[in-house]
Amino acid sequence: AQKITQTQPGMFVQEKEAVTLDCTYDTSDQSYGLFWYKQPSSGEMIFLIYQGSYDEQNATEGRYSLNFQKARKSANLVISASQLGDSAMYFCAMREGGAGNQFYFGTGTSLTVIP
Amino acid sequence: DVKVTQSSRYLVKRTGEKVFLECVQDMDHENMFWYRQDPGLGLRLIYFSYDVKMKEKGDIPEGYSVSREKKERFSLILESASTNQTSMYLCASSFNTYNEQFFGPGTRLTVL
Secondary structure, eight states: OOSEEOOOSEEEEETTSOEEEOOEEOOOOSSEEEEEEEEOTTOOOEEEEEEETTOOSOOEETTEEEEEETTTTEEEEEEOSOOGGGOEEEEEEEEESSTTOOEEEOOOEEEEEEO | OOOEEESOSEEEEOTTOOEEEEEEESSOOSEEEEEEEETTTEEEEEEEESSTTOOEEOSOOTTEEEEEEETTEEEEEESSOOGGGOEEEEEEEESSTTSOOEEOOOEEEEEO
């Protein structure tokens, strides 16, 4: 089974609108971490936001927020007030368990912001 | 700022050649990772290391080996390159497993 599932290969959003990128995960660990990364066309991977499994509040970083629904095992990224520079690939990732455990990445969602 | 550097942005090799991809980080991070990225498949972990001389297999270690003799350097080795190893290779590091990873710019390897 896939550890991280991103079901939206491509998404379009109008500039200044909000957009939600979906991510579901699969783990039996109680302790885990969820991450979102952005990859512009230049190829660099940029860390956006982190949510720990024990964090009670949804993580927020500027225009990025993570809608964490533990029971549903979902960790959707919400981008508010989209900008043209938000056009990129977005990857959801999970770190299972404790030290020495690996990361898993999803297949990514390509977001295009339309002027 | 954390900096992760990779030895080459583009590399072209012939089938059967031994290939070394080098990665260096300058922030004293414990963990280092090698991924390959292919369209439609996302990032797949090849190997990772959480300490000097320590290594763990990721999801796709076949055909690859790694070396971590010093904390700041993590090398990926293709013992005998094959055309199916043509890909983008990304190196990353993190302070520990609980923290976000910082990525290098990537090496686009073509094996002819």
